[in-house]
Amino acid sequence: MNIEQLKIFLTVANTSNFSVSANKLNMSQSTVSKQIKELENYLDCRLFQRTTRSVSLTPEGKYFFGIAKNIVHSMDIARLNLKKNGKEFTLGYLNTYADKIFMPQLIKAIHKKFPTWDIHVKEVFLDDILNGLIHGNTSIVFGEEDCFEGEKHVKFYPLTKSNYYLITSSKSFVRNYKSIKISDLKNVPLILGNIRNYLQTEQHLHDKIIDEIGRSNIEYADDMMIMTLFIKAENKCGILPEYGIDKTDKSLNYIPIESDIYTTFGFGYLDTLPLSINLDTVTNLIKQVYKNYLQVCY
Structure with a gap:
């Protein structure tokens, strides 16, 4: 054995x-x-x-x-x-615009603070986040709090509360709304995320949408990138949490949805991580880089 x-x-x-x-x-x-x-x-x-x-x-x-x-x-x-210096450090990220913009900034900051660290970056998938942490494939993974539930040895640090937004093209008839209710989406062609990969909060929002407006105008996309392509090419509207959208893309409109449903974005890590690195220092560094990212992009 x-x-x-x-x-x-x-x-x-x-x-x-x-x-x-x-x-x-x-x-x-x-x-x-x-x-x-x-x-x-x-x-x-x-x-x-x-x-x-x-x-x-x-x-x-x-x-x-x-x-x-x-x-x-x-x-x-x-x-x-047994790792005396804790030099190996792997960051895991999901395939979102936020990660693609935020991650390079974070890597640069970590390199500056810890020049001897061997830093790796790895794209992860929702169904493999916990396994990656438990088996040592990643040190820290960024994602929603729901991603890290169900494993007592995995801890979560919140970075931001993230409300949901309706993303529209410049041609959508709802593009000028300052905010929008779910009931107002009845005649809006919607693109939602892959239902097979829904987290608890996403499922809650999806169920509420179906209850209020039905499912006749709803289609599904495999990921956020594909959803954005549909929005631009076919004049549909998508729904995403604020942390995952690219507000620097001025070809799209971002309308907050009036709902009490929100998700929490942050990072998860194994409870043994503080044994190999100064987690407080790394956490403060992540918080500062993410704060700077929000100021630039939002």
């Missing part, structure tokens, strides 16, 4: 799918299956119940899940403690 097998086991347990796990781990499906089989042979029990349609933990697998999780976490702590 080795730590790699435990990480593979945890990934399969979290995804309930060998193929998806193989993609996440950059391995072949046969390699994942082989490693799980070797782990089961070592433990002399079956960890997964496999059928043609699903994969689920056996009672033994559920028991071992907590043990494996603690072992991997303890190894992460040991690895971080």
